[in-house]
């Protein structure tokens with residue numbers, strides 16, 4: 001691997017960034033991880049040969065310093081916090097100043113100029129900022145992640161009560177695992193040329209409704225899991241009672257309306273075509289993480 005080809009990965013302690021690092025290291029890439037705190041997770045990255053840059057995506061100078069000597073970079077901003085447009089402008093300017101050759105930008109399938117979700121709308125504007133910047137960028141627009149099954153407002157209901165409860169109505173999607181996305185992100189960062197300027201909607205192995213997803217989770221666990229449709233208002237109240245941030249609640253309630261209207265549906269073979277491996281199924285994902293779905297495990 002060319003020593004000038006250092007790759008910067010944000011969200012390194014998160015789902016997609018973490019898996020992207022695994023795949024980059026497996027390919028022998030030189031990786032710099034952008035992390036917020038110098039904790040045990042940062043040390044674990046160093047122990048694996050990753051260079052660690054401390055900073056915050058909304059602090060321009062820390063982003064600029066982390067970008068020095070970088071060839072390609074992965075940008076991911078957390079959905080729980082507002083501020084993606086600020087972070088995008090800082091990231092694009094830092095990339096431009098330091099001569100970065102390629103950026104992979106994590107957006108989402110519901111990103112639209114007039115999206116009702118503030119976060120989805122801002123993802124769309126963030127894509128435009130990268131485009132104006134002239135930095136060669138590939139935008140990823142995944143449907144809902146498989147990791148929804150593990151989130152704090154979902155996993156305990158599955159594990160303790162055997163129910164999958166969200167306001168999905170009769171909508172459908174092909175859940176996509178962060179691990180499959182990490183493999184794709186690494187592949188694009190390592191050979192960006194043919195992906196530059198592309199907007200990739202991303203889908204998992206199989207498009208399903210929530211009765212089918214619940215049945216697939218149940219099959220993997222060997223017990224019955226039922227889908228319990230929830231109203232959007234009930235969902236908002238439940239998330240609010242759990243103390244989740246208002247920005248996130250506004251986003252997820254708006255995107256569940258999108259979901260019911262088919263915005264998250266779709267299926268393709270992009271993950272397999274680019275990475276050579278198919279995306280995992282719901283059954284494979286749950287089997288791999290079986291212990292976390294056991295009653296009393298969370």
Ligand SMILES: NC(=O)c1ccc[n+]([C@@H]2O[C@H](COP(=O)([O-])OP(=O)(O)OC[C@H]3O[C@@H](n4cnc5c(N)ncnc54)[C@H](OP(=O)(O)O)[C@@H]3O)[C@@H](O)[C@H]2O)c1
Pocket residue numbers: 010011012013014015016017034035036037055056057058076077078079081106107108109141142143144145146147148178
């Ligand atoms: N979940 C879905 O269904 C879905 C679907 C489509 C698109 N997306 C998009 O995926 C993205 C989230 O990706 P993910 O699930 O891989 O992320 P994630 O697991 O939520 O991790 C977020 C990462 O960002 C880091 N972080 C948080 N605030 C930061 C800051 N101010 N400066 C620097 N780093 C910061 C976190 O660090 P700490 O560990 O220190 O907190 C963590 O490493 C969002 O943009 C979302 O819109 C998600």
